[in-house]
Amino acid sequence: MTAPIWQKQSQASVDNEIMNYMAGEDILLDNQIFLFDIQASKAHVKGLNSITILDKGEADSLIQALDELAHDYNQGVFHLSNQFEDGHSAIEYYLVEKLGDLGKKIHTGRSRNDQVSVATRLLIKHSLKQAEDYIVSAVRACLAQAKLTKDIPMPGYTHLQRAVPSSAGMWFAGFAEAMIDNLMSLQFSLQLLDANPLGTAAGYGVNLPLDRELTTNELDFSRLQINPIYTQNSRGKFELEALFRLSQCLLDIRRFCWDLSLFTSQEFNFVNLPDNMTTGSSIMPNKRNPDLIELMRGSYATLQGAMVELQSILSLPSGYQRDLQLTKPPLLKGLKVALDTIKLFSKVVSEMSFKADVLEKAIDAPMYATDLATEQSIKGIPFREAYQSANDLKKNLADRLPMDSLTQRTSPGACANLLLDELESRFNQLL
Known part of the structure; x- marks a missing residue:
């Protein structure tokens, strides 16, 4: 692994086993955010240029190098590997290799945290x-x-x-x-x-x-x-x-x-x-x-x-x-x-x-009992009485057809009134 970007010259190197424990998986996971990290780095460079920490030439050179890094990464020329502590240090390493001391300016005003x-x-x-x-x-x-x-x-x-x-x-x-x-x-x-x-x-x-x-x-x-x-x-x-x-x-x-x-x-x-x-x-x-x-x-x-x-x-x-x-x-x-x-x-x-055909055959006579109870309620019979009556008469429902039941279900959202236009309207308002 290259020296961590936080390593002080006076500091002893961190034990490799400890470094692998702390960062071994991180570099592999950073493959999934690496291009976004490059994108954000370009924005940061433009921000540093806007407050004159970087002049235009320096900013242009850094942005060009970041674009080249993204290209090299997409083409498989540049790899994130355990050579680096994480994707962030890999970006800085690449820029320093390409641009020398200018690459070391990229981290001005930012932390690996943000x-x-x-x-x-x-x-x-x-x-x-x-x-x-x-x-x-x-x-x-x-x-x-x-x-x-x-x-x-x-x-x-x-x-x-x-x-x-x-x-x-x-x-x-x-x-x-x-x-x-x-x-x-x-x-x-x-x-x-x-x-x-x-x-x-x-x-x-x-x-x-x-x-x-x-x-x-x-x-x-x-x-x-x-x-x-x-x-x-x-x-x-x-x-x-x-x-x-x-x-x-x-x-x-x-x-x-x-x-x-x-x-x-x-x-x-x-x-x-x-x-x-x-x-x-x-x-x-x-x-x-x-x-x-x-x-x-x-x-x-x-x-x-x-x-x-x-x-x-x-x-x-x-x-x-x-x-x-x-x-x-x-x-x-x-x-x-x-x-x-x-x-x-x-x-x-x-x-x-x-x-x-299989669906229709699976609808048997007792399933119409609720329809019968509702029909009797419409005629003025209290529902609880209609409920009991329908249960007693459910054996006499064999002549009913599924489509007859479906067409009677007219409450909003039910089979005969799916309100698909309303659903489509709600959907289109979100697009």
Whole structure:
């Protein structure tokens, strides 16, 4: 490992085993924020130029070198390895190698604390915007399926027992509305997190008139994160906020996947999944398994574990503590699992199909009892009496048809009145 950028000439070298313990994983994780770190470094250079710490020639040289570093990194020419303590020191090393003493000026007025905060914040913003795009696709897929299947009857269940006739369209519309709410939630989270921490240094500001508004605009943040102490204290807190919002998406996807796990079983046989979404058994030739659905169902647990890990780490006093380095692994793991799962959700929705004939056959006569009780109530019979009467007469309901039940369900949101236009309007207002 190269000498740490904080190493004093008079100080003995830190034991390698201790350094590997403190920073061994950090350099690997920094691969996921390295380009954002470079982006923030360019903004910092422009800020230093604006207050004449760097002249224009120096700033131009540093920005050009940072662009070359990003290119070399993307092309696999420059690697983050255990040669460096972390990605931040790798940037400084590269600039010093390229530009000599000029490269040593890059760190004026900043700390690795605000450096990692701004790179992580940029990553979170980027990830939430990706999630927004995936949720938009999911809403469109659910609404399209709801329109296509609104007249396909299917059993409605409570307690996993057949309850009343429902429709495939109503099932899809339920997940469409859930994803619209999730989109709203993600947008709120983005608004909350859209604050620039760069320029707060190690948590107490610096004795330079840093142009933080300039870097805020350069990095496309909507506002400053003003207080340096709060900037340090928000590390981990903002990461937890992002993972919580994403977890709400996975919570709905988990329920969707639970339904599919049941519906694809031979006992239900309601749904077809494309072959490319199922796998075979290594020993049983007759099997096709919904492994994708099961792993998507389990993804919420990974995100929940990441949130618990973050919450445990954040039992800290104010200011920077090295424990905060440990917020990276759960954040990065949580973001990846969430984005991968949400992205696949719309694909599953679009490519699955219900077996209309099987769904209709699964609706048996007793499921019309609630319809009968409501019909008698309309005629003036007190509902509790109608309820008892319908229960006594349920054996006489065999001549009823599923579509008759669906067309009677006209309350807002019910099968005959899904209000898909209203859902689409709410969705479009968020775009």
